Amino acid sequence: MGRESASYYLTLPPDTVDGVIAALQEGGAELVGSDYTWIDLRVRDPHRYWIDVRVHRGPDILLELRIALTNDEWSIRTPIEDALTALPPPAAHEPLRDEDGNELGAPAGDGWSRRLEEDYGRRRAAFVERIGDFTAPLSADHVYMFIHQTRWRRDDDAELQWKREREISRIEQMWEGEPELPDYHPDKLPGDGG
Numbered sequence: 001m002g003r004e005s006a007s008y009y010l011t012l013p014p015d016t017v018d019g020v021i022a023a024l025q026e027g028g029a030e031l032v033g034s035d036y037t038w039i040d041l042r043v044r045d046p047h048r049y050w051i052d053v054r055v056h057r058g059p060d061i062l063l064e065l066r067i068a069l070t071n072d073e074w075s076i077r078t079p080i081e082d083a084l085t086a087l088p089p090p091a092a093h094e095p096l097r098d099e100d101g102n103e104l105g106a107p108a109g110d111g112w113s114r115r116l117e118e119d120y121g122r123r124r125a126a127f128v129e130r131i132g133d134f135t136a137p138l139s140a141d142h143v144y145m146f147i148h149q150t151r152w153r154r155d156d157d158a159e160l161q162w163k164r165e166r167e168i169s170r171i172e173q174m175w176e177g178e179p180e181l182p183d184y185h186p187d188k189l190p191g192d193g194g
Helices: 014-026 077-085 112-131 140-150 157-176
Strands: 005-011 030-034 038-045 049-057 061-068 096-098 103-105
Touching (some): 005 112, 014 030, 014 038, 014 061, 038 077, 049 077, 077 112, 096 112
Antiparallel strands (some): 005 061, 038 049, 049 061, 096 103
């Protein structure tokens, strides 16, 4: 998890992993890949949202939702509800937590998706304030690369100060002419009076 994404976790009972994978696929997630310790899925619409889903198989069995902060907060709630509402009962009654450990509620309960959307909205607002308003449905793994390839230079305070000093220097040179070089300066020609 980086500063470009928000992660949400659901602890899974060990005997529910196969049922969870099937339920996620039934809810719209597509299988992307797997390894001994994880299974990757994603829920996405190429024009609206991209949500990475990973089932960690050990040592703790977790369902992780990883959402790039370039997704609009209004676009993520319905696909997450669709994916998690089909979870088998033991998993659906576990509390969903944000990356700070705060409980948002169980997928079998009410209000959890609204709280997730609100939490994501706060994290996205901080991201927008820090980076700028980038909206693109892409994987959390690609946000950093996307931002740094498409980002325009924002005028922060240091940049504005540098531009002011550069402009003042240009005005002073035009007004006063070129500064006189001291005798020991390497650019001063011998016999040059100025």
